[in-house]
Amino acid sequence: MSKKQIRLNAFNMNCVGHINHGLWTHPRDRSTDYTSIEYWTEQARLLERGKFDGLFLADIVGVYDVYQDSADLTAREAIQLPVNDPLLLVSAMAAVTRHLGFGVTVNLTYEAPYLFARRMSTLDHLTRGRIGWNIVTGYLDSAARAMGLSEQPEHDARYERAEEFMQVLYKLWEGSWEDGALLRDRQRRIFADPAKVHRIKHRGEHYEVDGYHLSEPSPQRTPVLYQAGASDRGQQFAAAHAECVFISSQKPEAARKLVHDLRDQAQLAGRQRNDLKIFMGVSVIVAPTAAEAREKYVEYCRYANPEAGLAHFAAGTGFDFSRYGIDEAIRPAASNAIQSSAKAVSAADAGWTVRKLLDQLALGGRYVTIVGSPQQVADQLEAWVRDTDIDGFNLTRTVAPESFEDFVNLVIPELQARGSYKLDYEDGTLREKLFEARQPLLPARHPAARYRRG
Ligand SMILES: Cc1cc2nc3c(=O)[nH]c(=O)nc-3n(C[C@H](O)[C@H](O)[C@H](O)COP(=O)(O)O)c2cc1C
DSSP: OOOOOOEEEEEEESBSBSSSTTGGGSTTOOGGGTTSHHHHHHHHHHHHHTTOSEEEEEOOSSOOOOGGGSSHHHHHHTBSOSBOOSHHHHHHHHHTOSSOEEEEEEEGGGSOHHHHHHHHHHHHHHTTSOEEEEEEOOOOHHHHHHTTOSSOOOHHHHHHHHHHHHHHHHIIIIISBOTTOEEEETTTTEEEOGGGBOEEEEEOSSOEEEEEOSSOOOTTSSOEEEEOOOSHHHHHHHHHHOSEEEEOOSSHHHHHHHHHHHHHHHHHTTOOGGGOEEEEEEEEEEOSSHHHHHHHHHHHHHHOOHHHHHHHHHHHHTOOGGGSOTTSBOOOOOOSSOHHHHHHHHOGGGOOBHHHHHHHTTTSSOSEEEEEOHHHHHHHHHHHHHHHOOOEEEEEOSSTTHHHHHIIIIIHHHHHHTTSSOSSOOSSOHHHHHSTTOOSSOOTTSGGGGGOOO
16 A cells, blocks of 8 residues: 655744744744745745645734733734734735645634635635635634624634534535536626526524625635634534644644544544544754754754743633743633643643743744654654654744745655655645545535535
8 A cells, every 4th residue: 555645734824923933033034024925925836846735824813912911022022913914925826836725714703704705715716726714713812802892702602603604604605606507608698597696595693694605616615624623612613624624732642632533523423534634733943964953953942932932822821821930830720712722731730830831932832843854854754644643744934934945855855755745746626635535625425515506
């Protein structure tokens, strides 16, 4: 049997400091060029040269103001602030690439589904079916306040609202225009057959929509759905809807359990285990030799800012770590932010303290960091895939775009030589490229298919 092919997304964000905070101060880092279109088009070309499946763009609404009860450090260290809109980058990058997929994060809590559906359809058209959507519901009260609410909805209620949001979108994307609605018949003067264009009606707890989807069917109709739910409710949501799931894990055993549980739940929901492609976040520092990679790591760490990473994590958990003594144990407390992270850091048997967190944040971020020669990096990536049953990785940037260049130049050829990474892209939409069924549309067993007509 041929070896499992490792899937790769580059993980980035339309901002200066994304995951590995502080590295914007490195003399070779170019992340401060994020406002220039060439920064993005060059990166898209680079990733396509490395045959990456996708560029995954994170996003945040709101600012990180939990640590020290202030956004001062966030502003000083550019911790995902300033941050520009991710969707607006896609057309330019699509124009200079043919195959690279784009997974863009949009927080549905602050979107009107009717207009959002059109924006995604537009991008699916312009990319010729290369768009994906990372479904997030947010975790910041600062976002809620900015959007006119006193605080954000309660954690599980956010997922309930998301369920309804998805229903509206599926109705629009899958049910409003039947296959064959577009005739484009100049002689008979019929562009679209009105009998096959349907008004969708939705009246629910959170949304009311009575209208026609504004866009004609795009190559994938529903974009490839990405999600990162890790709490019980989040996993349930991912198992029902997601096609690509992002996980963050420090230990193979924990990742293996999460992957197993997610696939189990997908099966219970009437889907197949490999209907989920699971990506784990990872940072890689690679150089031609192990010694050079180590040197590079030490050099990068001189510019990283662990405290900025802590401020980011504080907002993620909802815990103000500045109130703790350096060796005081992190106490369990209620959190309305990312529940899985809050639980993990405050579990009594986990023994987390601020000192330990800062040690873990040596590179400014909390993702597993692999440092080594191309062979060592490839060994470790292959081991994660083998031992945990993930499908691939979400590769964070460190010094940008140097770290992506290093990966493309050094790690990709090594993986290709081992037969664990594609030598070339196959044609087709993002969904066709990612899934064995090689179909542009979601399979009939996905909940979206219920809303199809005709
Ligand atoms: C790899 C990864 C990327 C994520 N990207 C974003 C993001 O860009 N924006 C966002 O608001 N949340 C993001 N999240 C957070 C998730 O949307 C979600 O809140 C979290 O994974 C778990 O939620 P839960 O434990 O409350 O279910 C991300 C999570 C992971 C693991």
